[in-house]
Amino acid sequence: xxxxxxxxxxxxxxxxxxxxxxxxxxxxxxxxxxxxxxxxxxxxxxxxxxxxxxxxxxxxxxxxxxxxxxxxxxxxxxxxxxxxxxxxxxxxxxxxxxxxxxxxxxxxxxxxxxxxxxxxxxxxxxxxxxxxxxxxxxxxxxxxxxxxxxxxxxxxxxxxxxxxxxxxxxxxxxxxxxxxxxxxxxxxxxxxxxxxxxxxxxxxxxxxxxxxxxxxxxxxxxxxxxxxxxxxxxxxxxxxxxxxxxxxxxxxxxxxxxxxxxxxxxxxxxxxxxxxxxxxxxxxxxxxxxxxxxx
Ligand code: C2E
Ligand code: MG
Ligand code: MG
Ligand code: MG
Numbered sequence: 001x002x003x004x005x006x007x008x009x010x011x012x013x014x015x016x017x018x019x020x021x022x023x024x025x026x027x028x029x030x031x032x033x034x035x036x037x038x039x040x041x042x043x044x045x046x047x048x049x050x051x052x053x054x055x056x057x058x059x060x061x062x063x064x065x066x067x068x069x070x071x072x073x074x075x076x077x078x079x080x081x082x083x084x085x086x087x088x089x090x091x092x093x094x095x096x097x098x099x100x101x102x103x104x105x106x107x108x109x110x111x112x113x114x115x116x117x118x119x120x121x122x123x124x125x126x127x128x129x130x131x132x133x134x135x136x137x138x139x140x141x142x143x144x145x146x147x148x149x150x151x152x153x154x155x156x157x158x159x160x161x162x163x164x165x166x167x168x169x170x171x172x173x174x175x176x177x178x179x180x181x182x183x184x185x186x187x188x189x190x191x192x193x194x195x196x197x198x199x200x201x202x203x204x205x206x207x208x209x210x211x212x213x214x215x216x217x218x219x220x221x222x223x224x225x226x227x228x229x230x231x232x233x234x235x236x237x238x239x240x241x242x243x244x245x246x247x248x249x250x251x252x253x254x255x256x257x258x259x260x261x262x263x264x265x266x267x268x269x270x271x272x273x274x275x276x277x278x279x280x281x282x283x284x285x286x287x288x289x290x291x292x293x294x295x
């Protein structure tokens with residue numbers, strides 16, 4: 001299934017695989033080790049997508065699934081995205097990896113559709129590096145068309161820094177994909193540096209409040225005030241709000257009281273492999289008066 005990914009991995013890297021040298025410091029050597037292993041991982045199917053439900057606050061229905069990349073190295077075991085995504089970005093490997101992610105997500109959309117299991121959106125994360133490709137929109141359109149996935153079933157998450165880097169070009173790219181039916185969310189909101197006035201210019205559908213604001217929401221007055229303000233501001237701009245990293249009933253309760261639209265977090269479900277998501281069980285649990293048990 002990864003002929004394209006393999007081809008691109010080779011095209012982008014095979015011939016410029018870099019080697020260690022004695023004067024490299026330990027950190028640089030570690031990064032380089034990861035980079036070379038990551039290139040190998042892409043060619044040898046060590047990468048996988050897990051999916052985490054994004055849920056309606058009011059009725060706990062799954063409205064979307066976020067695709068999250070997982071890497072299990074044959075010897076080193078699982079390596080976290082926080083470690084390898086930055087390496088992938090710096091080495092350009094994020095381009096063939098991002099292409100693999102989109103293709104895999106599109107195929108999964110088709111599969112769930114055929115099985116009649118899930119008809120919401122599948123959402124992929126985009127890296128700043130992908131946005132710097134002038135033919136990004138064309139490439140994405142090709143992949144979507146090739147897999148036959150309906151772009152109305154696809155979502156993309158970007159961070160503020162992605163758009164800020166090249167505002168006008170980025171907005172044009174967003175708009176072309178939105179015209180195809182793709183939905184856009186602004187990820188990790190509150191951690192970046194964009195001003196509220198910029199938010200008005202971004203053609204985004206959803207804003208995801210970063211989990212660092214959700215963590216102490218119930219006890220920290222400042223976090224509570226910020227979350228309240230973000231929700232009110234987003235709604236006044238007709239942007240829906242998702243809270244990330246919801247782990248407890250009390251957090252959910254606060255969000256519900258503030259009219260937050262959707263949430264995502266271990267409280268409902270951890271990210272899972274596609275074939276381990278028990279849609280029916282999750283939805284049955286969602287019907288309980290309080291809230292779903294974490295699984
Ligand atoms: P993100 O896009 O903000 O994804 C949310 C992260 O929060 C995920 O971490 C998820 O596993 C974690 N999470 C979800 N619910 C909870 C919770 O209740 N508590 C806590 N403590 N954490 C929760 P993960 O999977 O480790 O990914 C980290 C980051 O790596 C992502 O942050 C995203 O920026 C990046 N990433 C992951 N997959 C991809 C990908 O395919 N492409 C790109 N470019 N970046 C990716
Ligand atoms: Mg995300
Ligand atoms: Mg996030
Ligand atoms: Mg994050």
